[in-house]
Amino acid sequence: MGPTGSGAVRPSAYVGRVIAKVEPLTPARALRGPFDYLLAGSLEDVGVGSMLVVPFGRRRLLGVVVDVAEESELPRERLVEPLAALEADVPQALVRLGLWVALEYVSTPARGLALVLPPGTGTGAARPVRPRHALRAEMTGAGAAALSRNGVRLGSRQRAALAALAGGPLGAAALARRAGCDHSTLRSLERRGLVVLDRAIEPARRPRVQSVGARASEVRLTSAQRAALTAIESRLDDGAQRPLLLHGVTGSGKTEVYLRAVAAALRRGRSAIVLVPEIALTPQTAGRFVDRFGDAVAVMHSRLSRRERYDEWWRMRRREARVCVGPRSAVFAPFADLGLLVVDEEHDGSYKQEGDPRYDARRVAERRAADEGALLVAGTATPRPESMLRYERLELTRRVDGRRLPHVEVVGMVGAVGPIHERTREALDEVRRRREKAIVLLNRRGWSNFLSCRTCGRVWECPNCDVTLVLHRAAGEIACHHCGHREPVPHVCGECGSVSVARHGTGTEQLEREVEALVAPLPVFRLDSDVAAAAGVAAVLRRFDAADAGVLVGTQMVAKGHDFPAVTLGVVLDADATLRFPDFRAEERTFALVAQLAGRSGRGERGGRVIVQALDPQARALRYAAAHDATGFLAGELARREAFSYPPYGDLIRVVCSSTEAGPELAAADAVRELIVAAGVPALGPAALFRRQGRHRAQLVIRSRERTAAIAAVRRAVEAVASDRAHGAATFAVDVDPQ
Numbered sequence: 001m002g003p004t005g006s007g008a009v010r011p012s013a014y015v016g017r018v019i020a021k022v023e024p025l026t027p028a029r030a031l032r033g034p035f036d037y038l039l040a041g042s043l044e045d046v047g048v049g050s051m052l053v054v055p056f057g058r059r060r061l062l063g064v065v066v067d068v069a070e071e072s073e074l075p076r077e078r079l080v081e082p083l084a085a086l087e088a089d090v091p092q093a094l095v096r097l098g099l100w101v102a103l104e105y106v107s108t109p110a111r112g113l114a115l116v117l118p119p120g121t122g123t124g125a126a127r128p129v130r131p132r133h134a135l136r137a138e139m140t141g142a143g144a145a146a147l148s149r150n151g152v153r154l155g156s157r158q159r160a161a162l163a164a165l166a167g168g169p170l171g172a173a174a175l176a177r178r179a180g181c182d183h184s185t186l187r188s189l190e191r192r193g194l195v196v197l198d199r200a201i202e203p204a205r206r207p208r209v210q211s212v213g214a215r216a217s218e219v220r221l222t223s224a225q226r227a228a229l230t231a232i233e234s235r236l237d238d239g240a241q242r243p244l245l246l247h248g249v250t251g252s253g254k255t256e257v258y259l260r261a262v263a264a265a266l267r268r269g270r271s272a273i274v275l276v277p278e279i280a281l282t283p284q285t286a287g288r289f290v291d292r293f294g295d296a297v298a299v300m301h302s303r304l305s306r307r308e309r310y311d312e313w314w315r316m317r318r319r320e321a322r323v324c325v326g327p328r329s330a331v332f333a334p335f336a337d338l339g340l341l342v343v344d345e346e347h348d349g350s351y352k353q354e355g356d357p358r359y360d361a362r363r364v365a366e367r368r369a370a371d372e373g374a375l376l377v378a379g380t381a382t383p384r385p386e387s388m389l390r391y392e393r394l395e396l397t398r399r400v401d402g403r404r405l406p407h408v409e410v411v412g413m414v415g416a417v418g419p420i421h422e423r424t425r426e427a428l429d430e431v432r433r434r435r436e437k438a439i440v441l442l443n444r445r446g447w448s449n450f451l452s453c454r455t456c457g458r459v460w461e462c463p464n465c466d467v468t469l470v471l472h473r474a475a476g477e478i479a480c481h482h483c484g485h486r487e488p489v490p491h492v493c494g495e496c497g498s499v500s501v502a503r504h505g506t507g508t509e510q511l512e513r514e515v516e517a518l519v520a521p522l523p524v525f526r527l528d529s530d531v532a533a534a535a536g537v538a539a540v541l542r543r544f545d546a547a548d549a550g551v552l553v554g555t556q557m558v559a560k561g562h563d564f565p566a567v568t569l570g571v572v573l574d575a576d577a578t579l580r581f582p583d584f585r586a587e588e589r590t591f592a593l594v595a596q597l598a599g600r601s602g603r604g605e606r607g608g609r610v611i612v613q614a615l616d617p618q619a620r621a622l623r624y625a626a627a628h629d630a631t632g633f634l635a636g637e638l639a640r641r642e643a644f645s646y647p648p649y650g651d652l653i654r655v656v657c658s659s660t661e662a663g664p665e666l667a668a669a670d671a672v673r674e675l676i677v678a679a680g681v682p683a684l685g686p687a688a689l690f691r692r693q694g695r696h697r698a699q700l701v702i703r704s705r706e707r708t709a710a711i712a713a714v715r716r717a718v719e720a721v722a723s724d725r726a727h728g729a730a731t732f733a734v735d736v737d738p739q
């Protein structure tokens, strides 16, 4: 960075001054810091994690101090001072973590740092949010007199403001809404003595968490829970090293162990983070933490406004909140004294971020725990092969109430008529007669997978992606699940004019109807992302919880960690659909989906059972899931992974090049591949992927047992090709640890 010639001479003017190394928060990939600035005067207490506004050429940029030094390699006359320091500052360890994420997931420092900054600070495109000072106005006696006498001259805005204040004091925002007046109106009224204004920091808005389902009061731990807690506490005292895997069957009381572990961390004066899959899908868990720890909990979820997120961030930063419960981004909670990091339902795919930086919160949690001397506890009924191999396992082998896990029956669908097997019909009918509850899972939304013309065979496809359009009957549309393209349901074939259109396959929308017919008059509730957008997941879950009998039908959302004691039947339709995709995680996913759904059944007095429908009932993942044998399943899975150097033995990196025209994406992928291979790292591909959102795509896969070297080679190769004008038509996405 910059000229370095004057490094040897240390000008005396530097004495007592300090150099701040600042990473600018800019989305531009090309602008890479850190850049040096001179701290002087009032800015001397700036340190790592401080946010500064700095001059940069003719621009001003927001930046984060990533290091402070005694001297700079730049000559003094080239060093400038920052323009201002912001109130926000980030713990040093988090600055390290943000920069680590940038490197590990082949992103930019600005994007990595944006993860650890106060919410809303973003990548510097927007102004950072600061604590807001609300202006409140109250009418004086003179103001009341002016309003009632016609002799006093008042502008129409001023009159409207006074009229609104006649009912009592109001905040500036409310006045703006009711009287259409702005700050300058209020200021002029204040100058005339007609109102008084005062400033108060608005109280932080506390987000509310709705709770659903069974509530936990203080309970006596089972001996297995106690043993797990004892192990956790002793690791907390030793300054933990290896992460713990809390492998407990569904209903074994893992949440209670987390609650006690958090309490144990708090007693030791340390804060705690609890990562959960999307909170909208698992409101129960977050609710339990709020019940137990009250205001000491900051809950982060996707429904929070920007302002609420910001307020929660500050409550943690000021140590008013000591526990953070939230989805993957909560791994960056701004605690400077972290003692415990819990990852609940650690198998859940939502821990991987889909946009850049494509970080995996579980790996970030490992890194953060190791760096800050905190203990990582990952819990699940269906561990990942990764954690099975690398973490120390604590087992909870029985449900807390001593009830058996539900009996699982796998039925073959070859030759079956319609989507629902005879056995499933009987079981649903029994639920109807006995007025019980059931959950039915089909991991495909919409009414039918695709439409075709009975005369000419044409299939309706997305104009932007090489996939079929899915029928959504209630909406009267066929829609693409990749780009959102939608069009009205066709009644005539555009190719041949035939009016005979066939519908193929069953989705949740159609299944809902079929189940309704089977269990009427019991209510049927549907949960998938179509419904979630409209009604809200929590609302659907609450209605199902409140009903005394009924059926919940939906996608994998229904298999998340819900605890509904009245459910006596679980059903999975087309359970081996996932196995038909060529993906090394297919078995793991199938096993987890079936085992998790099974975990929702039989949590109450009446016990429960599960029916799994599949084309191949002998599939290995299904057999092990039916036997509730996660350990046996994982043993075989690990052996297979080791033989092929798949995770956790090797690491995978995916590079996807894309372009709007066909051609440049392949050329770019070839160029990237060549550089990676030249660095001594083997790469497979390029292979064409289906066109998506109007973009042609080519993929490279790097599978390596030398993670650090592989990541570095990919980073250098992609940066080189991306900055080469010859490949200007291509864009690049790097995914380390793809899911």
Ligand code: ADP
Pocket: 214, 215, 216, 217, 219, 220, 221, 222, 225, 248, 249, 250, 251, 252, 253, 254, 255, 256, 400, 563
């Ligand atoms: P998991 O997360 O392992 O599936 P949960 O934590 O949801 O299990 O526990 C299942 C149910 O058992 C919850 O309603 C919980 O309140 C209750 N529970 C947990 N521990 C105990 C215990 N020691 N004694 C009685 N009930 C318990």
Ligand code: ZN
Pocket: 453, 454, 455, 456, 457, 458, 493, 494, 495, 496, 497, 498
């Ligand atoms: Zn046709």
Ligand code: ZN
Pocket: 462, 463, 464, 465, 480, 481, 482, 483, 484, 485, 693
């Ligand atoms: Zn599409």
